[in-house]
Amino acid sequence: MSKHKIVIAGCGGMAGTWASYALQRKDAEVAALVDIHKEAAEKFAVTYQLEVPIFRDVGEAVRSTQANLVFDTTIPSVHKSITMAAFEAGCDVMGEKPMSESLEDAIKMTEAAELSGRFYAVMQNRRYLKQIRALRHLIDQGVIGKVGMVSADFYIGAHFDGFRTAMKSPLILDMAIHTFDQARFIMQAEPVSVYCHEFNPAGSWYEGNAAAICIFEMFDGTVFSYRGSWCAEGVQTSWESEWRVNGTDGTAIWDGKDNPYCEVIQQSGQPVFQHAVARVDSEVPEMENEGHYGCLDAMFLALNQGKRAETDCRSNLNSMKMVFGAIESAAKGQKVWLT
Ligand SMILES: NC(=O)c1ccc[n+]([C@@H]2O[C@H](COP(=O)([O-])OP(=O)(O)OC[C@H]3O[C@@H](n4cnc5c(N)ncnc54)[C@H](O)[C@@H]3O)[C@@H](O)[C@H]2O)c1
Structure with a gap:
């Protein structure tokens, strides 16, 4: 079974739940951590016993580790740039709510998922x-x-x-x-x-x-x-x-x-x-x-089956x-x- 290689972007409070979830999935592994504050990522790596490389840039993290999936647990104002960079690097994305800080950005992110054919589902635990x-x-x-x-x-x-x-x-x-x-x-x-x-x-x-x-x-x-x-x-x-x-x-x-x-x-x-x-x-x-684990279960099931998740970006746009x-x-x- 080939494993999902995950880059976790944003090593703050919420990321811990996402990392714990990834660590208990047999079909997934954490490949890299990304944070603009290196110390935050280093502390996170110690807490979750992750011996993985640390980056400032999500695109570089994906390219260096050949990851296929980004967990976006950064702050709302950053979700758009992380998601777009992940799509450009050929990755699927599971991200925290809210999709963005403006409707225009959320529409652009949804269009980018559509155009690239990438999976983008939003956490609605x-x-x-x-x-x-x-x-x-x-x-x-x-x-x-x-x-x-x-x-x-x-x-x-x-x-x-x-x-x-x-x-x-x-x-x-x-x-x-x-x-x-x-x-x-x-x-x-x-x-x-x-x-x-x-x-x-x-x-x-x-x-x-x-x-x-x-x-x-x-x-x-x-x-x-x-x-x-x-x-x-x-x-x-x-x-x-x-x-x-x-x-x-x-x-x-x-x-x-x-x-x-x-x-x-x-x-x-x-x-x-x-x-x-x-x-x-x-x-x-x-x-x-x-909660988070239930929503992530549903996201992974959809991703593995090549389907849209219940909380796919196109649906979440209505929220x-x-x-x-x-x-x-x-x-x-x-x-x-x-x-
Ligand atoms: N679903 C829920 O129940 C729930 C609960 C809490 C928070 N959240 C969401 O989770 C997200 C994160 O919230 P949090 O409380 O963990 O925030 P936080 O501030 O604790 O953590 C965010 C992390 O992102 C990093 N970051 C900021 N800009 C970055 C960038 N450009 N590149 C890489 N990393 C960057 C910060 O350094 C920080 O480590 C938010 O979207 C929030 O709304 C969801």
């Missing part, structure tokens, strides 16, 4: 969890009828240092990308418009806007509403957000931690003011791996359109159509 799959299953089974409206609440007080502190829209760009992507997954619908109010609440320790409220219309007429804050102290939600899905026959709830459940109306055959409801618990599927549409809407103070 929050859709690879047993509970979110159980919620999807409840909806797919028609347990709550036809979905009309979905809402997600995200309230976390996260005190970061590093690149997020300098972002203009840290919540929407670096975190809500997850929740927006989860909404597309749960609703199995693509967005057509957004109205967003983005702001920085009193007491926020962020420079950019750490809170937002958004309303998305999806192509099938369903509506997704989002309320989020990254500077919310106390009574915090899950990082997966708290979800409510309203359908014609009932409502499904997922608090982002426990198993989802729903309440479904009991048809009495008589006109009633309010229906009696019965609780239906979800069937939680088995998954060998969840990016939600992000940049929301930012544009907030800046203009009006509803924006997502073309």
